[in-house]
Amino acid sequence: MIKCSECGYENTEGLDYCDSCGAALTHAAPAAETAPAQEAAAATAPSAEVGSEEGHGAEPAAAEAQAAQAAAAAPAEAPQPSATPSLPPGSKVKLKIVRGGRKGQEFPLEEGNNVIGRFDPESGAFPEVDLEADDPEAKVSRKHALIKVENGKITIEDIGSLNGTYVNRAPRLQPGQPVELKGGDEIIVGKTFFQVVVETPS
Amino acid sequence: MADPVVFEALVNRENVMSSAENFVLHLLLQATAAAKGQGVNGVRLPLNLGVVIDRSGSMYDERRLEFVVEAVKFLVDNLEPDDRVAIVAFADQAHIVAAGDQIRDKAAVKRAIDDIDMLEIGGGTQMALGMKAAIEEVKKNLAASRLNRVLVLTDGQTYEEMACLELARANKAQMSFSAMGVGAEFNEKLLMQVAQETGGKYHYIGDSAQIPQIFEDELQGLRAVTARNGRFDLALSQGVQIREAFRASPEIYSLGEPLLDAERKISYAVGDLEGGVPASILLSLVLPPRKPGVVRLARAAFHYELPGVGERELAADVTVNYTLDRALASKANGRVMNLVDQVAIAKLQAKAEEEFKQGNVDRATKLLTNAIASTQKVGNVKATQALSGFMEQIKKTQTLESKAAKTTLLQAQAVVRKTQMLDPEALKELKDLE
Numbered sequence: 001m002i003k004c005s006e007c008g009y010e011n012t013e014g015l016d017y018c019d020s021c022g023a024a025l026t027h028a029a030p031a032a033e034t035a036p037a038q039e040a041a042a043a044t045a046p047s048a049e050v051g052s053e054e055g056h057g058a059e060p061a062a063a064e065a066q067a068a069q070a071a072a073a074a075p076a077e078a079p080q081p082s083a084t085p086s087l088p089p090g091s092k093v094k095l096k097i098v099r100g101g102r103k104g105q106e107f108p109l110e111e112g113n114n115v116i117g118r119f120d121p122e123s124g125a126f127p128e129v130d131l132e133a134d135d136p137e138a139k140v141s142r143k144h145a146l147i148k149v150e151n152g153k154i155t156i157e158d159i160g161s162l163n164g165t166y167v168n169r170a171p172r173l174q175p176g177q178p179v180e181l182k183g184g185d186e187i188i189v190g191k192t193f194f195q196v197v198v199e200t201p202s
Numbered sequence: 203m204a205d206p207v208v209f210e211a212l213v214n215r216e217n218v219m220s221s222a223e224n225f226v227l228h229l230l231l232q233a234t235a236a237a238k239g240q241g242v243n244g245v246r247l248p249l250n251l252g253v254v255i256d257r258s259g260s261m262y263d264e265r266r267l268e269f270v271v272e273a274v275k276f277l278v279d280n281l282e283p284d285d286r287v288a289i290v291a292f293a294d295q296a297h298i299v300a301a302g303d304q305i306r307d308k309a310a311v312k313r314a315i316d317d318i319d320m321l322e323i324g325g326g327t328q329m330a331l332g333m334k335a336a337i338e339e340v341k342k343n344l345a346a347s348r349l350n351r352v353l354v355l356t357d358g359q360t361y362e363e364m365a366c367l368e369l370a371r372a373n374k375a376q377m378s379f380s381a382m383g384v385g386a387e388f389n390e391k392l393l394m395q396v397a398q399e400t401g402g403k404y405h406y407i408g409d410s411a412q413i414p415q416i417f418e419d420e421l422q423g424l425r426a427v428t429a430r431n432g433r434f435d436l437a438l439s440q441g442v443q444i445r446e447a448f449r450a451s452p453e454i455y456s457l458g459e460p461l462l463d464a465e466r467k468i469s470y471a472v473g474d475l476e477g478g479v480p481a482s483i484l485l486s487l488v489l490p491p492r493k494p495g496v497v498r499l500a501r502a503a504f505h506y507e508l509p510g511v512g513e514r515e516l517a518a519d520v521t522v523n524y525t526l527d528r529a530l531a532s533k534a535n536g537r538v539m540n541l542v543d544q545v546a547i548a549k550l551q552a553k554a555e556e557e558f559k560q561g562n563v564d565r566a567t568k569l570l571t572n573a574i575a576s577t578q579k580v581g582n583v584k585a586t587q588a589l590s591g592f593m594e595q596i597k598k599t600q601t602l603e604s605k606a607a608k609t610t611l612l613q614a615q616a617v618v619r620k621t622q623m624l625d626p627e628a629l630k631e632l633k634d635l636e
Contacts, residue, residue, distance in 0.1 A: 014226035168540035
């Protein structure tokens with residue numbers, strides 16, 4: 001269960017918003033260190049039924065689950081799948097091309113500012129994420145978007161691109177209005193589709 | 203020929219933790235029909251429409267009736283010889299302004315529309331009478347090959363609300379109902395149900411000058427239909443439950459209590475598909491704990507009719523991998539999560555409205571505050587403004603009785619209801635890439 005930090009309501013695992021007050025839930029690592037409940041005779045039966053099928057089998061599982069919960073109560077090092085993610089120290093953030101251009105190509109992002117754009121011959125500046133090679137039709141502006149990795153958060157903002165920056169298929173970003181990113185998010189710049197990849201230290 | 207409809211069944215997490223607890227997983231079912239001219243035959247579907255116009259006294263405020271007359275005349279001008287449109291006006295009684303097949307003489311129909319305010323039908327609101335007359339007219343020209351729809355426009359509360367809903371429900375197999383509410387005094391719940399339960403659209407019209415555009419949108423939408431009678435069919439594996447079901451695009455609204463039949467199956471009809479507009483449903487599933495391994499959660503299918511060709515079905519298996527790898531299990535599908543976020547906002551707005559109507563102002567405010575935090579997170583500026591506007595109103599007036607309060611509520615509903623989809627420009631880029 002995930003306890004809502006705002007109202008204390010106990011929510012089912014996997015939820016991103018509190019069922020009671022709607023606040024974004026921050027996930028601790030689910031009780032996953034231990035193996036799951038004992039072998040179920042019918043692999044499809046939900047946990048309640050499993051407990052009743054094997055009488056004394058239920059107790060060790062319950063004790064294990066409780067121990068795992070206690071362990072999980074300590075600050076989790078797993079990356080938060082959603083809500084307000086905080087990057088654990090030592091995390092690596094990358095953009096990976098998933099469509100268009102050099103599919104599979106990865107662009108590691110540095111702490112601080114990362115400009116997405118193309119090489120600017122006038123100033124000689126190379127952006128951190130240079131799409132010159134992937135953008136033959138010049139749909140990417142020289143200074144297209146800015147990704148900031150700081151204080152445990154990743155944000156992206158459009159810095160005045162011509163063709164727009166899109167996150168998770170939402171309408172194009174307003175220039176100057178940063179939006180928060182998390183692992184798995186999709187960014188479209190020109191005709192290139194990126195996925196945000198977060199690697200945490202294990 | 204490549205399939206003109208793309209069907210996707212996506213879970214928000216492909217890998218989930220193998221643990222000792224039940225947990226929630228979201229499943230997105232989405233069907234998108236190709237637009238006309240993009241590999242689809244482009245069979246033209248003749249229309250069979252019934253337009254129901256409120257001619258109660260309040261329709262003379264803010265030039266409402268004037269704009270409706272303009273809108274309906276525009277509609278008539280843009281119909282083809284094989285289209286049919288019946289026009290009905292109602293107040294205390296209903297009157298057939300033009301029968302379905304009189305469209306052959308467009309000039310005469312337009313003259314009749316101009317004379318709407320001369321009709322001696324009283325000044326009250328008996329919408330059921332208007333709907334009944336329009337339904338009878340539409341039935342006279344009913345055909346499976348036609349797009350059969352009743353458009354209802356009203357600005358106020360009607361007598362016999364249940365009768366209106368029952369008429370829609372009784373006839374939804376043969377026609378869809380779109381409903382337009384103008385101003386701040388109409389019953390939005392009634393109009394929403396009439397539209398959402400029958401495959402039509404509900405429109406909130408705050409400013410009467412928008413009426414002609416809404417009629418134009420309705421017409422364009424009908425002309426853009428390329429696949430008909432879409433339906434998602436789902437067969438769930440043992441142990442998997444559905445806790446919630448929402449329509450997720452092009453609009454967001456609850457689909458009510460999910461009820462599986464004896465074979466653990468459930469179906470959701472999504473009406474006709476407009477080319478290029480994804481129809482989708484977001485289901486929140488509850489999965490049991492399991493040992494590591496791939497498991498099939500459900501079999502999903504999308505059933506539809508291709509005009510001039512016949513029935514088609516696309517199927518997909520929905521699987522998930524239970525794992526002990528936390529890093530793997532933390533990866534989420536950004537596209538699905540974006541819809542999860544938008545549905546969460548719509549739910550909060552509806553809940554806040556309910557709490558407020560019950561007099562729990564503090565609780566309503568708390569829910570709205572959390573909704574606004576989410577709209578800011580997803581970068582939906584319009585929704586942030588609309589929800590903030592609604593919240594300010596209820597803090598100020600503590601009641602929904604004033605026009606300002608009702609208007610901000612209707613605006614907030616309208617904004618969170620509309621799914622934020624990919625920009626048409628970016629969609630074009632997508633098409634180029636394929």
